[in-house]
Amino acid sequence: MKAIFAGTFDPFTIGHRDIVVRAAGLFDTVTVAVAEDTGKSTAPLDVRTEIAKTAVNDLPNVTVVGFSGLLTDFAKKQGSALLIRGVRNAADLDYERDLTNVYKSMSGIESLIIISSPELAHVSSSVVRTIAALGGDISQFVVKSTVQKITEIYGKKE
Numbered sequence: 001m002k003a004i005f006a007g008t009f010d011p012f013t014i015g016h017r018d019i020v021v022r023a024a025g026l027f028d029t030v031t032v033a034v035a036e037d038t039g040k041s042t043a044p045l046d047v048r049t050e051i052a053k054t055a056v057n058d059l060p061n062v063t064v065v066g067f068s069g070l071l072t073d074f075a076k077k078q079g080s081a082l083l084i085r086g087v088r089n090a091a092d093l094d095y096e097r098d099l100t101n102v103y104k105s106m107s108g109i110e111s112l113i114i115i116s117s118p119e120l121a122h123v124s125s126s127v128v129r130t131i132a133a134l135g136g137d138i139s140q141f142v143v144k145s146t147v148q149k150i151t152e153i154y155g156k157k158e
Contacts, residue, residue: 001027001028001081001082002027002028002029002030002031002078002079002080002081002082003023003026003027003029003030003031003080003081003082003083003084003112004030004031004033004071004074004075004078004080004082004083004084005019005020005023005030005031005032005033005083005084005085005086006032006033006034006035006067006071006074006075006083007033007034007035008034008035008037008048008125009032009034009035009048009051009052009125010042010043010048010125010129011043011048011051011125011128011129011142011146011150011153011154012048012051012052012055012125012142012143012146013123013124013125013128013141013142014120014123014140014141014142014143015086015088015116015117015120015121015123015124016032016052016055016086017055017056017143018116018117018120019084019086019114019116020032020056020059020062021059022114023084023112023114024059024061024062027061027082028061029061029062029063030059030061030062030063030084031062031063031064031065031078031080032052032056032062032063032064032065033065033066033067033071033074034048034049034052034064034065034066034067035066035067035068035071036066036067036068036069037068042129042153042154043153043154045066045068046066047149047153048066049064049065049066050149051146051149051150051153052064054143054145054146054149055142055143055145055146070106071083071103072103072106072107072109073107075103075107075109076107076109080109081109081110082109082110082111082112083100083103083109083110083111083112084111084112084114085099085100085111085112085113085114086113086114086115086116087113087114087115087116088116088120088121088122088123088124089121093113096111096113097113099111100113123141127141128141128142128150128154129154132150132151132154132155132156133154133155133156134156135155135156138150138151
């Protein structure tokens with residue numbers, strides 16, 4: 001079965017990777033779908049896609065692609081039967097529950113919610129962006145091979 005894990009991944013964190021690794025163990029293929037823009041993206045799509053590819057390049061059944069438009073349209077074109085959603089806390093769960101209902105009503109595509117590993121529940125893209133912008137060390141929050149690129153894109157500009 002094919003699954004899609006979509007988001008803006010602005011930037012891709014170790015929390016995102018954890019969800020992808022766990023999903024890759026459950027499904028034949030997982031597509032990490034990087035959304036072009038939702039009005040909040042800091043980095044361009046090609047940069048966010050490159051970072052995500054670097055973060056998961058060791059997972060043989062995972063691919064990374066950028067997309068624009070509605071996730072449900074993208075998922076149908078990919079022939080995916082399932083969307084993966086990751087949640088860190090109760091607020092995420094409420095939001096993602098509502099989104100999964102929207103996806104289901106729009107397209108009939110089911111969603112699977114994967115709860116964050118407890119040790120990663122505090123990791124978010126917004127935390128990484130803030131730490132990087134203030135010149136801090138982001139290495140504990142992102143995949144090591146992506147630290148330099150993320151720091152260049154999101155880091156403090158002198």
